Amino acid sequence: MIDTDELPAAGNGLLDRRVFLRAGFLGGAALMTAKASAVERAAWMKNPGEGMSESGAPSAHESHLVRAPIGSQRGTTGSGASRSPLQFLDGIITPSRLHFERHHSGIPDIDPAQHKLTIHGLVDRPLSFDVDALARYPTVSRIQFLECSGNSGAALAPEPVQGNCAQLHGLVAASEWGGVPLSVLLDECGVNPAGKWIVADGADAAMMSRSVPMDKIMDDAIVALYQNGERLRPSNGYPMRLFLPGWEGNACVKWLRTIKVLDQPAMTKDETSKYSDLQDDGVAKLFSFPMGVKSVITSPSPGLSMQGAGIYQISGIAWSGTGRIRRVEISADRGQSWADAALDEHVLPKSLTRFRSAWKWSGGPAVILSRATDEDGRVQPSREAVLTGRSSAAFYHYNGIQAWAVGEDGEINNVYA
């Protein structure tokens, strides 16, 4: 065993990020005693197991892995959100069945044979594309995050809301999104030089509609057909959705049916009255599209109790709507001292990045925080900094540092540091 006292990285027990990589760490003892036991078979090793199946399902022992809590506006079941259980997930890919949802009038049951995308407005040739046609276009596929701009809105409350990671931050997920660059389709239509924006409509009962600037559309927007290798789930826009890497989820219109090229934004309900940012001077900002640099520790986190003093992995996710994560720092002493976390191998632009640190918990009270920096040098702000100048009604684009308080009893709570 390594003497962890030799590997301090920051205050209150944070260890060097390489501690888990050292050969032999926590390893040898079990091996030394293995042969002392008589050979045995567990119950599930005594007969052949179940046969193959056409579609897999999680273990029955993982029934806690669900999108919860689900909330919908009164009198509705499909006008609200379900949340990804971040506290139980690892890596950077969110299983499709656990990708959060935010719908405005439920999930339409679309027959792909009858659905098409029509591009019109300020174009030379208005064209429509059915699903089979789009599937023949060159596909790009990237692992990128999608975040509702209302994610983490609970942090606006004057006192910390108690809830697990899903409740507080579960409106973010990452998938391998595959589809057709919208630039290819727009080039085929021939965009008029006056076409500076598009407005995208969804085929849900609310006909969700958002305007997006043309430079983003031509940069990296796709008409997504695939999520994690399979066709989109209905709850993520089947058979096609707009996907705008790094930009607020609301603008990534699901069940995409039309794109109209305009010389200016259409000023839809969602981009004016809802997804705009009211400041304390009464002025509201429209079109605050990119999601800010952000991170959250998913383990330990509320609901995942500590099991006594000792070595723990601190793990979480970091992301930035404008590029790659360069660095994540961890503190175990309420921000008095910080140490760099190790980043997992896949550090991709506009994606989730998994970070990990080693921590020797003393068993005493501690407050753990994470702070992300992206490749452009943007640093995740404090809660106080995010709220400065905002109206109390400003709900979107919260990316402040999250603090978790670890109590002597091992329980973990949301606190404002």
Add this chain to the structure above:
Amino acid sequence: MSTLNITIAVALLVSISAAAQESPGLGRPVTAAEIEALDFTIQPDGDGLPDGSGTAMQGALVYQSHCLACHGPEGQEGVNDRLSGGHGSLTTSTPVKTVGSFWPYATTVFDYVRRAMPYQTPGVLSNDELYSVTAYLLFVNDIIEENAVMSAQTLPEVVMPNRDNFVWAYPPRD
């Protein structure tokens, strides 16, 4: 060069150009009539507004039948979004964002109601009913008179009280 050769040459050029864009070119041309049937877009200048008209007096009846249950009397105290009042509250510690206190464009009210309301049965309101109920929401917010006729001509002329209190965060300015 014969006509046939010219045709082949043109075809080759077209195919080379398509290859350069890596596009199979599978878009199907759509007619003006098809576009008219699927285009719901309405812009602040009134572009896209359909024929029809209505007043708040007529809209009160539409509101009672289709909106009252969720949004409450005159757009207040319903179980869902508050639609009226809150004027002057945006700079206070308890801002109330409603159609009247916050929304910048009257055309957006028509557009959204046509797309998404009534929640359980969107699409059931006629154009006259849409203009009427839009007029009603503007009237209960003290923006227009009860007998003012809203139409494709008059609705874009309505100046919403909070219209000038919006700035664009995009394009970004560092």
